[in-house]
Amino acid sequence: MGAIGAGLKRLLCLGLEGQPSAEVIAGTKAVWYDAVRRAGAWEAESAAPRIEAGFAKLCATARRWPAPADLLAAMPRSKPASTRFVADDLARELGMVTLSGIAAKLGITPDRSA
Incomplete structure (x- = not known):
């Protein structure tokens, strides 16, 4: 919750209209964290x-205290996880083609009985 807490502190410094009081900011932080997590925007790596x-x-553009949905809209999109697997598959295929070429040059035929 560190990034959310730090972001909320920055917003508090702006004194935006509609901001929560200091007494409820801990609860506000918990609600924002839950909203980000439930929206699927909380990947550990990114x-x-x-x-x-x-x-x-938000700090650069907000004129009123934002809602968690405003943060979600302001966040850059995450890279889809599937692109990593596509790259792994391509690297594996390239490796197999390379190994097949080396084996052919050495006169090694693959054992297909396994």
């Missing part, structure tokens, strides 16, 4: 930088 970027955008 969440903090994306949340920080979202809060930076």
Whole structure:
């Protein structure tokens, strides 16, 4: 919850209309964290930088205290996880083609009985 807490502190410094009082900011932080997590925007590897970027955008543009949905809209999109697997598959295929070429040059035939 570090990135969300830090972002909320930055927003508090702006004194925006509609901001929560200091007494309820801990609860506000918990609600925002839950909203980000439930929206599926909390990936361990990339969440903090994306949340920080979202809060930076909110601090630059907000005229009123934002809702968690405003943070979600301001956050940069995460890279789809499937692209990593496609790259792994391509690298594996390239490796197999390379090994087949080397085996052919050495006169090694693959044992297909296994």
